[in-house]
Amino acid sequence: MSKIAFILLCHKDPESIIKQAERLTATGDCISIHFDARANPEHYKRIKTELADNPDVTFARKRIKCGWGEWSLVQATLYAVEAAVEAFPRATHFYMLSGDCMAIKTSKYAHNFLDNRDCDYVESFDYFKSDWIKTGMKEERLIYRHFFNERTQKKRFYGSFNLQRKLGLTRTVPNDLQVMIGSQWWCLRRNTIENILKYCREHPEVLRFFRTTWIPDETFFQTLVRHLIPSEEIDSRTLTFLMFSDYGMPVTFYNDHYDLMLSQDFLFARKISPGAKELKQRLGDLWANDDQEFQISGEGRGLYKFLAGRGRIGRRFARRFWEVESSLGRERTLYIVTCKKWHVAKRFVSAIRQHTDLPAIDYLFDEENTALPDLGGIEGSLAKRTRHRRALTRMLFDYYQTDRLVICLDPKNLDLMQDFYADRSNTRVIELECSFSDDYLAGHAKRVGLAGEMTPEDTIRRLLPTIRRDVLQESDEIRDSIQSDLFRMRESGTDEENILAVSEFLHCPRDAATNIIHAPHLFAD
Structure with missing residues (x-):
């Protein structure tokens, strides 16, 4: 039977993290936690203290400051993965989570799901041929070096980018890699994780390349899994239910989303609103409830798109721009x-x-x-x-x-x-x-x-x-x-x-x- 090592990246809400760790380990799984070094040190101290006696909890050997879109998120993940591999030799799967994620299925359902198919679950679409990136930079994420954070150091980010572009300071993608892209929320088998860690040790030049790409958490694991594992052993999907608004922002779930979430073909979901106390309680109780049955309908994303498009008064009006073409003909x-x-x-x-x-x-x-x-x-x-x-x-x-x-x-x-x-x-x-x-x-x-x-x-x-x-x-x-x-x-x-x-x-x-x-x-x- 599968044993899951959860890889948890978090930076806030120590109480929820402690409860999450206790719930997930109570059914026989384990968890490795990286708590952002930017966060309140008292929060980290509390987490370590309250989970110290739990043998199924470990912590990343090194904490680093994380920033959205930076290599630091990948590095923090690697630190947590390394700790999990060492601490939990019987773990068969490694499941990536954030502090905003919660289970939307039972432990029994999740383990049966993973036992039924021997594969890795990770979104991995061709970086250049797919339309996964809707707007903004695409090729520029890779061929230029990004040393600054676009969100916190906007002037430096674009100053460096424009200077490189002006001087033609581009670089090539490592020759033997086909860069892939997809959601950072993956579930990988132990053999895959061990192959990735070995590859990282043997190919420091690949790590140097990804360290200065922009938003590498959407490309690093996605690329290496596809590079190291046969395609027939990869299911290009995430097991974490998440949706995005028209503005590219993650949709937040609230108390009245419980039934909707349970009917989706996923094991976890993000982002759960911090204020959704009832939803958190119900989902928290769900993981250990082996008697719960599920009817999978999978309409969540389509339903959200339909209802969100109605606007404040039931409709949203927005004329589209069409290119102007010549007339059909006056006599027609x-x-x-x-x-x-x-x-x-x-x-x-x-x-x-x-x-x-x-x-x-x-x-x-x-x-x-x-x-x-x-x-x-x-x-x-x-x-x-x-x-x-x-x-x-x-x-x-x-x-x-x-x-x-x-x-x-x-x-x-x-x-x-x-x-x-x-x-x-x-x-x-x-x-x-x-x-x-x-x-x-x-x-x-x-x-x-x-x-x-x-x-x-x-x-x-x-x-x-x-x-x-x-x-x-x-x-x-x-x-x-x-x-x-x-x-x-x-x-x-x-x-x-x-x-x-x-x-x-x-x-x-x-x-x-x-x-x-x-x-x-x-x-x-």
Whole structure:
């Protein structure tokens, strides 16, 4: 059975650290602690005193002052790892934690999880080819030497960086290393840890390189694990549940996040709010509770992104900037079918193709696999289609040799509708207004990742009003923003109302509109 040596980096809250150490070691595991040398010495003294009699607790042989983005974080980790390797010869896994982390599974669950697969868990993506770094420095982190902390010595940091760049003082990455990047929160097997320590002793030049890179805690272990261990023995993921806001800041968990956290496919989570006393107590009791069962739904990140995007009053408005492209053509008409239930819109445009001579395309800006003709590569991805939407649509007009074209858009794409309306061409929109049952909305939540198959029903029920308001809000925005050539066909409408709406929308004969609205199972779920 696995035995975990936790590697704990911390700098505050001695009471929580002591409790964390006592909880984790009470079930047979062990812990190695590095307490930041910048922190209050009385706090460190208290921690050592209260844990002195615990044989499953050890401390890094040397304490150093740590700074965000510096090599010091990696060095502190190495000191704690070395102490754990020496003190706990029976430890099979080494799990990296911070003082803000807490277990979101039981000890029994965690050990069974690690026993079921012989591998290392560490995010490790190609540094140059992946998009793990969203903004800021990328190549510059490695090819220039960074001697100062960007957060505490900003002028010196950028002064040194700009001088090196001006003088062309770049350096190369060690020849035999493929630099990788990922989360610093890893769980590695003993053999892997021992190989890393041996490699560090035998290759001081690699340590010299990483000492002057920027934010090496995201690259050092990630690179060495991939360099030393076969790929099939690496699972490129972290076992610690963490999320980031739009501003790149870690999301903090509070008392009402307990059920959400337990349903995620992770063993620990960070960051727990210092003020979330109830959450800390419940999570603290969880680790030793072997009777707890878990339903893993894994919707946490998608759910956070959805709810955080609603803003203060239920929505957040932010127009996107699109590159300006030439007109579709003054004599052309673009017919937009918008509906939240994609299967309804697809049946509707299928009926249009069957009963008129209009070419009609399904959700070309929403669905990757929408059938499109070969247009030279511009149709290859959703990102390309959206970025060059006018060019793409103009090419579709040309391909079908027509001045009238029907497309489908999700109601959330108001910005696209507005952009097409701003064109010199004629744009017309019909909204297919559907009824939304609770069952349908629950299924929608699962399809888009807001809930999983194992998400508790009460969680879904609490989510349904927000999803329903979101759907209605999108419809209201369309009506508020589009004042002309907007039509509406309702599931609850009469045949006469819907025939008139479709006929006026498409400029088609009444009998064609009649056949379209009577398409088999048009509104069926």
